[in-house]
Amino acid sequence: MIEIVSRDRCVRCDICVKVCPMDVFEPGTDGVPVIARQPDCQTCFMCEAHCPADALFVAPLAGPAPAGSPYTDEAALVASGAMGRYRHVIGWGRGRTPGSRLDKNFVFTARLAASGGEGPSRTDASGDDAGVSERQPEAS
Amino acid sequence: MTVTGTSSDPLDLSAGVLVAGGGPAAAWAEYKAAQAGADVVLADKGYCGTSGATASAGTGVWYVPPRPAERERAMASREALGGHLADRHWMARVLDQTYEGMGELADAGRYPFPPDGEGGQVRRGVQGPEYMRRMRILLRRAGVRILDHSPVVELLTDEDGAVAGVAGYQRQRDRPYRVRAGAVVLATGGCAFLSRALGCDVNTGDGALMAAEAGAELSGMEFSNAYAIAPEFSSVTKTAYYSFATFYREDGTVLEGAGSQKGRSVIARTLLTEKVYCRIDRAGPDVQRAMRLGQPNFFLPFDRMGVDPFTRLFPVTLLLEGTVRGTGGIRVADDECATSVPGLYVAGDAATRELVCGGFTGGGSHNAAWAISSGTWAGRGAARFSAALAPSASRRPLIPAGGAGLRPTGRPAARDGYREVVAAVQAEVHPYEKNYLRHGDRLGPALANLHATWDRVRSSLYGTGAGAVHARQAAAMTAHARWMYTAALARQESRGMHKREDLPGSDESWRRRLLVEGLDEIRVRPDPVAPVGPQEYADHLRAAS
Numbered sequence: 001m002i003e004i005v006s007r008d009r010c011v012r013c014d015i016c017v018k019v020c021p022m023d024v025f026e027p028g029t030d031g032v033p034v035i036a037r038q039p040d041c042q043t044c045f046m047c048e049a050h051c052p053a054d055a056l057f058v059a060p061l062a063g064p065a066p067a068g069s070p071y072t073d074e075a076a077l078v079a080s081g082a083m084g085r086y087r088h089v090i091g092w093g094r095g096r097t098p099g100s101r102l103d104k105n106f107v108f109t110a111r112l113a114a115s116g117g118e119g120p121s122r123t124d125a126s127g128d129d130a131g132v133s134e135r136q137p138e139a140s
Numbered sequence: 141m142t143v144t145g146t147s148s149d150p151l152d153l154s155a156g157v158l159v160a161g162g163g164p165a166a167a168w169a170e171y172k173a174a175q176a177g178a179d180v181v182l183a184d185k186g187y188c189g190t191s192g193a194t195a196s197a198g199t200g201v202w203y204v205p206p207r208p209a210e211r212e213r214a215m216a217s218r219e220a221l222g223g224h225l226a227d228r229h230w231m232a233r234v235l236d237q238t239y240e241g242m243g244e245l246a247d248a249g250r251y252p253f254p255p256d257g258e259g260g261q262v263r264r265g266v267q268g269p270e271y272m273r274r275m276r277i278l279l280r281r282a283g284v285r286i287l288d289h290s291p292v293v294e295l296l297t298d299e300d301g302a303v304a305g306v307a308g309y310q311r312q313r314d315r316p317y318r319v320r321a322g323a324v325v326l327a328t329g330g331c332a333f334l335s336r337a338l339g340c341d342v343n344t345g346d347g348a349l350m351a352a353e354a355g356a357e358l359s360g361m362e363f364s365n366a367y368a369i370a371p372e373f374s375s376v377t378k379t380a381y382y383s384f385a386t387f388y389r390e391d392g393t394v395l396e397g398a399g400s401q402k403g404r405s406v407i408a409r410t411l412l413t414e415k416v417y418c419r420i421d422r423a424g425p426d427v428q429r430a431m432r433l434g435q436p437n438f439f440l441p442f443d444r445m446g447v448d449p450f451t452r453l454f455p456v457t458l459l460l461e462g463t464v465r466g467t468g469g470i471r472v473a474d475d476e477c478a479t480s481v482p483g484l485y486v487a488g489d490a491a492t493r494e495l496v497c498g499g500f501t502g503g504g505s506h507n508a509a510w511a512i513s514s515g516t517w518a519g520r521g522a523a524r525f526s527a528a529l530a531p532s533a534s535r536r537p538l539i540p541a542g543g544a545g546l547r548p549t550g551r552p553a554a555r556d557g558y559r560e561v562v563a564a565v566q567a568e569v570h571p572y573e574k575n576y577l578r579h580g581d582r583l584g585p586a587l588a589n590l591h592a593t594w595d596r597v598r599s600s601l602y603g604t605g606a607g608a609v610h611a612r613q614a615a616a617m618t619a620h621a622r623w624m625y626t627a628a629l630a631r632q633e634s635r636g637m638h639k640r641e642d643l644p645g646s647d648e649s650w651r652r653r654l655l656v657e658g659l660d661e662i663r664v665r666p667d668p669v670a671p672v673g674p675q676e677y678a679d680h681l682r683a684a685s
């Protein structure tokens with residue numbers, strides 16, 4: 001769930017307010033958005049991807065982080081480079097290469113096909129749903 | 141933008157085509173309707189570009205070059221898995237349309253596909269955030285109007301029952317809105333019952349409820365028990381990479397028979413009594429590298445939890461994805477993705493996907509291909525329908541079609557009554573022993589409970605403003621669950637993802653799609669249109685030539 005809006009980093013653009021599909025944020029009176037409805041957060045990381053200032057942190061937990069959790073320690077997260085990490089790997093931001101350009105999922109898919117038991121149509125499964133065998137799934 | 145300012149003035153718009161939704165299916169519908177010359181408005185519950193199952197995940201796409209042998213192989217490979225309910229006529233169309241669409245995404249959309257090393261591009265998959273960002277840019281360029289954070293709450297019909305618009309609520313502006321439209325496309329996604337599966341909490345089956353209220357039928361609702369593997373406590377349900385995993389019991393021994401795909405029910409059964417652990421220990425270094433570049437979001441929970449999934453054991457869970465990665469949905473009545481209701485079209489997960497993959501998805505990337513193709517056809521169909529309306533259509537009366545959650549038949553319940561409804565529905569559809577590991581003895585009582593919940597919903601669930609959105613979501617989930625279990629009980633066999641422990645075999649006489657319709661009373665019948673399998677398709681082609 002969303003845990004941190006960094007007051008130090010935020011440039012008050014309200015992009016997160018706009019893009020969060022679950023409408024979790026509210027614009028703040030001083031311009032820094034507030035996490036108004038954390039229980040609605042679906043842990044999709046989209047706000048982090050879109051924040052131009054690497055000011056947001058979404059903890060990997062589907063529920064709120066417990067008190068004292070490292071996921072709420074802004075200084076430590078900044079120091080570890082966790083903030084803005086996702087935006088970095090998908091290659092968003094000035095001077096970066098879109099991550100999709102570097103997508104090597106087809107290598108994975110080819111390996112999967114080669115790993116035995118998989119028919120030729122394995123080649124069409126390059127995304128998440130890859131990993132299905134053509135054999136009839138078990139009758140359970 | 142005023143987000144908190146309350147304005148009671150409703151927004152009133154009119155359009156040729158209104159598209160409800162904001163995922164790939166909606167975006168393609170919108171784009172194609174605009175290209176066909178329609179004046180279009182898109183209304184999304186979230187934000188078109190981040191909302192829905194694709195945006196936060198990314199998908200493989202059923203992209204097969206138009207070479208007959210490859211196409212034949214692609215179609216043949218999945219027929220058995222889908223229980224022979226898919227339709228060759230539709231598969232062939234979807235393959236053509238998806239190939240064209242991905243070309244457009246590369247050229248007009250400038251999606252940065254990876255190079256294939258031979259001067260071309262690899263177009264067999266898309267990363268969600270990038271894909272949907274590009275689609276939004278395309279829509280902007282096409283000049284369409286986008287209403288974000290504006291869930292559609294109900295359909296509006298004319299006096300003959302044709303769909304003539306929608307009503308909804310703009311939650312960041314605290315105001316209701318209404319759009320009069322020549323035709324409406326429902327592209328509101330499937331229903332994952334607020335399970336916290338990646339990106340799926342916007343998908344509560346609203347479109348199916350609205351379509352049913354207007355009189356449309358649904359198809360394949362028994363194929364609604366998709367569950368995805370996720371690290372425990374996380375939301376990330378990307379499952380592909382688990383095919384390189386080994387699963388373990390609590391005592392550290394290997395869980396025999398467990399697997400990403402074939403052995404997922406073994407995991408479900410084990411999870412009923414103990415924790416299940418996993419390690420992705422069958423991927424070599426180059427595969428690991430490819431995985432990281434291919435699906436960065438898969439690694440988010442691991443990196444943040446400080447777990448190396450290739451070397452360390454981590455506990456896993458299964459999250460319900462219902463009809464998002466199931467195949468049931470609103471019945472498609474013709475090649476333009478019209479429904480049986482005049483003026484109402486359907487695309488993506490809101491529609492049944494049996495036509496392209498029968499009773500099973502997960503693998504093969506049919507969902508993404510269907511979203512592109514059905515979106516394209518529904519957008520064009522809706523534009524054509526709208527253009528053909530008489531000018532007097534702009535003066536049609538707009539009659540609200542919504543029932544449950546908006547117009548209770550009895551005394552309205554408390555404002556937060558939706559919470560209790562959501563919990564009651566989840567208690568029947570989330571548990572593995574009810575929905576995944578199906579048995580008539582458990583489906584029956586579960587359905588009875590759901591019917592009782594529906595009776596309460598119908599008589600007392602009520603919300604206004606933003607509360608109407610919550611109430612409608614709860615009502616939609618209740619209706620969805622009842623259609624699912626009604627169909628699951630009606631299908632007296634196992635087929636596709638619908639596996640009955642009490643009826644493990646398949647029966648050829650059941651090679652029919654099942655239709656359900658109705659809200660207070662639910663009716664089931666076999667679809668009079670039989671699936672066109674390879675044999676039927678070959679005969680048809682021969683007869684045509």
Ligand SMILES: Cc1cc2nc3c(=O)[nH]c(=O)nc-3n(C[C@H](O)[C@H](O)[C@H](O)COP(=O)(O)OP(=O)(O)OC[C@H]3O[C@@H](n4cnc5c(N)ncnc54)[C@H](O)[C@@H]3O)c2cc1C
Binds near residue numbers: 290292507
């Ligand atoms: C983790 C994951 C991985 C997947 N991987 C693959 C894959 O590799 N290959 C594949 O083919 N498929 C895959 N799928 C399935 C694929 O993502 C879906 O089939 C696809 O997103 C469907 O597109 P859609 O536009 O119909 O629905 P969605 O993308 O879910 O979008 C639905 C939209 O409707 C909006 N909405 C909902 N209710 C309302 C309302 N009342 N009013 C207005 N708008 C509303 C939502 O806000 C959202 O924008 C995957 C799904 C998941 C969850």
Ligand code: SF4
Binds near residue numbers: 006010012016053054
């Ligand atoms: S997107 Fe980032 S910078 Fe912009 S308002 Fe939100 S937190 Fe601040």
Ligand code: SF4
Binds near residue numbers: 023040045046047
């Ligand atoms: S993780 Fe997703 S749901 Fe949560 S605040 Fe960010 S964008 Fe919103």
